[in-house]
Amino acid sequence: MRRIGFFVRISNWVLLFLVVFAGCKMEKSPSGISDGMNAKDSLTQLDKNTASEETEDKVSTEPINEGKKKKEVIPPQWKEIVTDSTGILLDIKYAGTDNFTKKKIYPCGRCFVRPEVAEKLLLIQKDLKERYGFGLKLFDCYRPAPAQQRLWDAVPDPDYVTPPAKGSMHSKGLAVDLTIVDKNGNDLNMGTPYDFFGREAHHDYEDFAADIQKNRVLIKKVMELHGFNSIRTEWWHYSLTKKSYPLSDWEWQCD
Ligand SMILES: [Zn+2]
Known part of the structure; x- marks a missing residue:
């Protein structure tokens, strides 16, 4: 009986271990997807940031360009x-x-x-x-x-x-x-x-x-x-x- 009790205890520990392990996996899994999403989101964000930097660059260079002559368009009738x-x-x-x-x-x-x-x-x-x-x-x-x-x-x-x-x-x-x-x-x-x-x-x-x-x-x-x-x-x-x-x-x- 002692032997059976020992095995029952071991089984409980194993079960507990499995439950905890599965729980960890469950937590980790969504977080893994989330990490992927984060990475993707980060790229999107980077693109956005780059775009916004470009926009900011454009905005910031506009006053400098203002003084430059626009390319002349000669109407076709001339x-x-x-x-x-x-x-x-x-x-x-x-x-x-x-x-x-x-x-x-x-x-x-x-x-x-x-x-x-x-x-x-x-x-x-x-x-x-x-x-x-x-x-x-x-x-x-x-x-x-x-x-x-x-x-x-x-x-x-x-x-x-x-x-x-x-x-x-x-x-x-x-x-x-x-x-x-x-x-x-x-x-x-x-x-x-x-x-x-x-x-x-x-x-x-x-x-x-x-x-x-x-x-x-x-x-x-x-x-x-x-x-x-x-x-x-x-x-x-x-x-x-x-x-x-x-x-x-x-x-x-x-x-
Ligand atoms: Zn004349």
Whole structure:
């Protein structure tokens, strides 16, 4: 009987041990899953933290970025004439004070035109180069309507500046002011400077030496050959009038 009692006691201890062990396992098991979840949650949290750090970084760098220029988006209806790719020279007079208003009208000199104007200018450039070794130099291209207003404010005289209410062909992107340059980039002698307001700038003025007369005939002939119209009083001004566009306010960026 003592032996049986001994075994019963042992069995009880074993049972107790098993119960306690199972209990421990039961406790440990959920905690194991929980650990896994915690790990996962930690990763999520880490992601969140990283994301929030990124967000914070973004927020914190915004004031620094504010001063930087946004990348310029040039609307598709405008083409820029750039010397490097076309060989056409630029001397945008209203971007400086060397113009008849003596005031800077554009913050910087760039040349934008409507696509058909750009296409024809390239053809003229090619034509002049192949035939004479010459090229074009542009003094003015698209003139944003606000710049036309600035021009008018500087010289409010309809004999010299188109009133903003009427609007200039330049503000439609269809007019260019230009001259022809020789193979060294020097202006051909046209008898007067650009924006000279007098009889000598008129197309029908013929009291010039033969070489000047020849240059004046050449510029008019080559421009008209490619569809540009001239105006009677300015040897430098040409426009395309086959297609019309509205006056535009869009202004280009400067660095
Ligand atoms: Zn003009």
